[in-house]
Amino acid sequence: MPEYWYIKPGYEERTRKFLENKPQPEVSSDFEIKEHDFVNAGMASGEIKLSLKRLGVKSEILRRVAIAAYEAEINIAAHSKGGKITADIFPELIHIKLQDNGPGLEDIEQCMQPGFSTANELVREMGFGAGLGLPNIKKNTDVMHIESEYGKTTFLEIIIYFE
């Protein structure tokens, strides 16, 4: 399946070790996201932000996590047939995985271009669909990985380090 990787310079080694070792998270939570549900979209991101806040993660990191998670959550509500978010919290990072039920991306590189959007009228009326979702996720994360193929599903995972 075609994939896209972004790792912020300086985080390669740390990220490779983390993904290879697959450690057990301290806290793991799952959230369902339904197609076109813009009322509840945002709840998962809010919960994740709150959990990290309770753990004493600093405000600037909270903001980055919340924005990346919210954009990803909205992507599932706006463009897919629904999906699931899993947020794994570790002492030094958060690893968020999002799996949708399709229909998949035709061209991942194109979707990463600011301004490119396939959003319909409903999504635009909600204030989304500016083609900034994936670029905003990249801007706020240390690691971003997409696996997707048109006609199949999309998997997105992000990592944000607390230090």
Added chain:
Amino acid sequence: MILLKDFLEKIDGKVLTTEVDISQTEIKDGYVSDLLSDVMGNAEEGQVWITIMRHLNVVAVASLANLSAVVFAKSYQPEDAVIKKANQEGICLISTPLPTFQVAGILYEMLKK
């Protein structure tokens, strides 16, 4: 840095979220946009967001991005459900009769002093 309550006076702003305490809320800057992703990508903590969008997602974005308050220009009023949500999240919503351009101009002048 200015106080939100001083800014409210200048724009004839009405606080819609009566449960949110804004007596000490400070504003360090402003942001004008009617696109949620643009706000999430570019607005900064402590800014006041001036917009004419008024659906529920506005509250989610303001809360996630740690914005100081949301000002609805041209007397735009969100539905009660939006106000309720903002009260729960502690996000201050304000309605002003002035258009966006004037609201931004007034804030700019106040911050420049």
